[in-house]
Amino acid sequence: MIALRLIRAAVMAAAGAIVTLAQLNLPDRRFWEEQTLLQWASVVVLTFFIYYDAVRSVNYSVQAIRIRDYDNDLRSALSAAVSAVVLSTGAPWDEVAVHYYRRRRLLFWRWLIRVGAVLAGADVADARRSIRPDVGIVGTAFSTEMVIAEQWRQFVRTATKQGPRAWAQRDERDRFGLSWGQLRRSAQPEGIVASPTFAPNGQPDGCILLSGPFKLSDLTSDEIQRTLDDLATVLDRLGPPPTGWWGAHER
Structure with missing residues (x-):
């Protein structure tokens, strides 16, 4: 269970870093224009985990x-x-x-x-x-x-x-x-x-x-x-x- 949490944290950190660097155009805009699929994948990963944590928190409150x-x-x-x-x-x-x-x-x-x-x-x-x-x-x-x-x-x-x-x-x-x-x-x-x-x-x-x-x-x-x-x-x-x-x- 701890290993899964560490893996999830690493994936979220990587996805967050990709989205942030893309927004800041680092290292440059041309690089990120060629990485559209990677950006969308990172956004999907972040959205999924944010939604998952929200559902889990609500479920815990109900239970x-x-x-x-x-x-x-x-x-x-x-x-x-x-x-x-x-x-x-x-x-x-x-x-x-x-x-x-x-x-x-x-x-x-x-x-x-x-x-x-x-x-x-x-x-x-x-x-x-x-x-x-x-x-x-x-x-x-x-x-x-x-x-x-x-x-x-x-x-x-x-x-x-x-x-x-x-x-x-x-x-x-x-x-x-x-x-x-x-x-x-x-x-x-x-x-x-x-x-x-x-x-x-x-x-x-x-x-x-x-x-x-x-x-x-x-x-x-x-x-x-x-x-x-x-x-x-x-x-x-x-x-x-x-x-x-x-x-x-x-x-």
Whole structure:
């Protein structure tokens, strides 16, 4: 996305320079009299991008209320899930986080983009990070369509003691598709559980990630699973981000 914006800026700058030089007759009038096609092309390019930016701004203004409502509803749903988990487990409320990822196709690749995350009642700062559908617990849960729970801190410590060579010899599924570097750089909450969400056609369309000071018995309890299922139901009713949401959050 950044590359496309840089290319657009370069094209607009070049087109603007051509139009300006032609108006000033630089280097001379005869030169520009022979470049009529180039001048018209530059004018068309500038007109297109100006019109595109205007339409995008108007569209964003029209969709701003829906986008804000979606963000507020999503934050409320995630916060309610945190409250339910705290009540059922007794975990410290400021150590429980819930993240929600949605599937999005970018060019020829599919990614899971984090559209919302709540910790201690506030949005998580890096809540737009993307994940490949086959990497990490979130990606593995999404691709296998299975709920995955793991005492992650202990998992990482054990793997670290065994070293990179032993890690590379593990089956890819046992590594959750992670390289040694990705494992070492991963956040290390005590326990995490990932639960995929599904579209009306039965295909996975996202994934919920719950993390906090949980033992495996907590992560696999009926109460936690019920909370994740209830949150998935609310998210299903909420639906996908509204038109213009992705662009608004990429600014």
